Amino acid sequence: MSTHVTPTLSVLDDVPPLSFTTPEGFFSLPLAATPEDRAALAESFVRELYSRGDEALWNPAAPYYAALSEQLAHTGVSYSAMGLFSTDEGGVVQCALTVAAVETRQSDPEIAAHGILTALGSDLHRDARWLDLPCGPAVSCVTMREVTLSPEITASGAEERLLTGQIQVQVPFPTGPYTAVFTLDTASTEYWGEFCDLLIAILRTLSFRDPAADTSGPAS
DSSP: OOOOOOOOOOOOOOSSBBBOOBBBBEEEOOOSSSSHHHHHHHHHHHHTTTTOOHHHHHHHHHHHHHHHHHHHHHHEEEEEEEEEETTTTTEEEEEEEEEEEESSSSOHHHHHHHHHHHHHOTTTTSEEEEEEETTEEEEEEEEEEEEEEEEGSSSSSOEEEEEEEEEOOOOEEESSEEEEEEEEEEEEEGHHHHHHHHHHHHTTBOOSOOOOHHHHHHOO
């Protein structure tokens, strides 16, 4: 699975600045403030996501993604994207990426990260680990789940089991009492290692600096 990094900037609202880059192959879901804006953006999104489709595919898909973006906005998610990637065998694998900012009581990132690791590490069904990122300390947590698919939605017409994986990385802000929560979900677990590497590559671009300050130039 190959990806190419392109400059994609995402800044969360109402919290200190946060930015990161995502690789080529990610399509950002339209998160907007009003139903009218969500509907308009959803139409553009499905045409980009399914570029080889037509009106028969785009028209029913757009309301679904508009409703999904509304649901995500109500849960505090500030960035959401679908990742679609070609494999060497000619297939396609996908994942979902969301980013949220959660307010915390701790403004020291080192102390906050230790608290997160302690809380997540107490669950034996989770693999929680400490991470040292260029932007500071973080904690990763891996969860694997087996989902049962009913016969009505499987190609074989029989009940099937699907293994899904989630890697979540929590990164305390060094600029305020918030934690950035990156969550990647995929059912393409045969490419689990590649998806983990992909998320780590995104996190290595994570910055809490104000982009406007970086382009303002030296003070006169």
